[in-house]
Amino acid sequence: MNSKFSFKIYSTTKDLPSDWDSLAINNIFLSKDYLTVLEVAVPKNMTCHFIGLFLDEELVGLALSQYIDLSDVHSFGERDHCLKTKVREIVFKKFSSNVLVMGNNMLTGQNGCCFSEKLLASAGMVLLEKAAEELKLTFRKRKIKIHLTIFKDFSESEIENFSIPEFDSYYKFTTQPNMIFQIRESWNTFDDYILDKSKKYRDQYKRARKKADEISKKKLSLEEITIYKSRIYQLYMNVAKNAPFNTFYLPENHFVLFKQSLQDNFLFYGYFIGEELIGFNTLIKNGSDIDTYFLGYDEKYQREKMLYLNMLYDMIGYSINKGYRRIIFARTALEIKSSVGAKPVEMYGLMKHSNPAINLLVSKTFSYFEPKIEWQQRNPFKN
Template identity: 25%
Template sequence: MMKIQQKLRSVKTALSERREVRKRLRGPAQLRYAIADSIGMLDAQAWKGLTAQAGFFLSYDYLRSLESVLPANLDPRYALVYEDEQPVAALYMQLADIRLAQASKTSFGSLGESLGQRVLTCGNLLTFGQHGIAIAPGVDPELAWHGVAEVLYRVRQAEKLAGSANFVMIKDLHGPQVEDAAFLKNLSYRFVETEPNMVLALGEDWKSYDDYLASLASKYRANVRNGILKPIEAAQCRVEHFSDMAAMQDEIHALYKAVQVNAGFRPFELLPEYFPALQEAAGERFRCSVLKREGKMLGFLVTIADGETAIAFHIGFDRAAAADLPIYLRLLHAGIADAIGLGCKRVSFGRTALEPKAALGARPETYGVLIRHRQPFMNKVIKHLLLNIDHDEAPDRSPFKKAEGKAA
């Protein structure tokens, strides 16, 4: 009986503590906020100071360039969080109007075009990775994340005139970020693990693509040569760098769309003007490898150096030509060559197509999103449905020679 009473007291104490945490989180943080529709409306120096170590995709210049070429259904929001007079966090958000037709390959006719959701995303839907939050060093993580939740609440409340943003998503949390943001579950945020990001670590002694090939075990090297490189060469195709996106933006966009329309989930469609704007913003960090045959472009891959990581993310190719040639695989290998040329230490290939990326030597990194719906009932639905969604697991491949294992 004594043990039962002790357990009951323990449960009662835990519930009481959780209620206190929830009550504290639902109240305003002891912070101040500057929230804007354009990054130009905020203190540029404060933003640059907070995001100096946060990477290219949170940089002031990139986000300012992005504003004018965002997809038609995306609308940006920005916020600076202050403690007293000191900026402690910067947030980049996107409001997305997503129709049912964009979330499935199934045709729903006019119903698919009329039904949809307005989603508030903390992060950048155009790329993968956590590119939505920068927190100043030394700031209490709980205070900072409380501020993040408060900003998202305020932005969602402000959107009621334009249409309610029912879903809120904090995208692509990884590693310590997951632990730091975990207490947001007290505000009904639910963590959902997504497909992993596939990352290839580049060997320190790789100075060229040939060095990468030489590091592969003979079986895998033969597969690359006979299954990818030789068929491409036999078809008189060649890979080259493309430096003028403005001149060929329509052709690049057509190849991008050929791949994009076949995706199961299409939350946006990039504009043709986006590609040259990205190149201009990235400068020397930008690479675009194109596959050509007799002057005709059959595919492209855009890679950007973000610190020591090369982000290989925008890809497009001629689907008819790809039925006979390993264009997609050849472009992935071009991404490795570009990453080495950019002096990076790893290549981030993103989600999807886990098998071919694993065959390159890429390893999975666990990522997830925090999701919240404004209606309590829907949060319960999210908890029981979304958290149980199955996603593909990356296959275990070891393509490198045993002596090269550490490089993989």
């Protein structure tokens, strides 16, 4: 690789180069605005660093890294208290609790790095691997030994950039797919989408809407998000604690800070019965994509009112009516997302344990720690 290439690690967004956003223009999740709010609204067990890649003095690439301390997080969810879960928890914390993610662990998809035309992706990855080694040294000085280094969420074509000697010691893995909803050009309105469904799934839509007829939906302002902050957090935790695998929990002020910073690019919808907030979902505008963000609900109303399914329909309706091309539905709830038309896209990552002996076992033990999700793909459309 050209020796004129170098990298610089920043611990605060205040120090980022002035032309940072000129490279981040195609992805809001690498923009200064997003990274700044991430810095102040980050989960308490996470530390972010920002990496600039340079050709001489010219900025030609940028990336995000996140250190995650899993020692205080119930990583395998709270709904499953079986012996296997307890054993996994103990082993995981002893040998894999300090994790360095080269990417964004709070999102699904490749939102962790981008390069200009002057930097080949494979060369960029070599620079980021060197940056990861420097970050590990930085943490070691703070008496933190990084157990696992992970490069996350690359598509099938993107993962080919890692087929180079520098990554021979990394284990390639795949977890749950990213559920992506492609909006057809023939759908000018939400009604066009409904008309393209088969009778079974049109009936499902009608049934869900009928169940939710007493629910009112409202786009909340910054002031309203602030007023409902405690209830929002309670609803978020209802969902988060039942997830099969957790690496962090958001702080209570997360959504307030996001709305303050991203403003109209961050949408927050509350669902009410009378005056009671029973659920919410959030969306982030990212170019021609809509990224679904975190949500929460009261389990009682979720079951009675088919609340989650209604939220999915609302997200689709908004995105079609506003002319977006895709919805990034991310991981989790794979089957219900496929029932509204999202398709699975495999995502790949690379991981390496700092202990060479344990690293040899990573490929054999990974499936033990990765919760298995059985699901059936649905096709709701006539053709």
